[in-house]
Amino acid sequence: MYYEDTDAAGVIYYANYLRYCERARTEWLRAAGFEQQALLTEQRIGFVVRSVAGDYLSAGMLDDALHVTTGVETLRGASMVFVQKVMRGDEVLFRGRFVIACVDLDRKRPTPLPADMRTKLEKLVQA
Structure with a gap:
């Protein structure tokens, strides 16, 4: 990890783990074939936590090489549950x-996951 990610003692600041998970979810969706910018502009939907x-469970430190695992545990009508781990080795x-x-950006209300997305994601749900 980088100096900017740590506190004065060289320990990764706790809130940064949430940032790492956010980035990993974005990359996971991209790898599954969904560009969030396209969803925003073409379908007017977005995703909110x-x-x-x-x-x-353990402290990450300055210069640690970390990776994030990401999977979908559950698909619901207008939401999905991700399980993620930040790992050092x-x-x-x-x-x-x-x-x-999943939120309709114009109405600012939950909306069902698009059918094509649901079909693709159902194949990726962890057993």
Whole structure:
């Protein structure tokens, strides 16, 4: 990790784990074939964090090489539940569960996941 990610003691600041997970979800969706900018402009939908539960299990430090695992646990009508881990090698530093809501940007209200997205994501839901 970088100096900007840490506190004065060289420990990764706790809120940065949420940032890492956000970036990983974006990359996960991109790898699944969904560009968020296209969803915003073409379908007028976006994704917002409805709730998050996290466990901080071990401290990450300056210069640690971290990676984030991402998977979908559940698909619901207008939301999906992601499970993510921030890892240093095989060690889990942070484990989080994120409920992500699909929102109609014009109405500012939840809206069902698009049918094509649901079909594709159903194949990726963890068993």
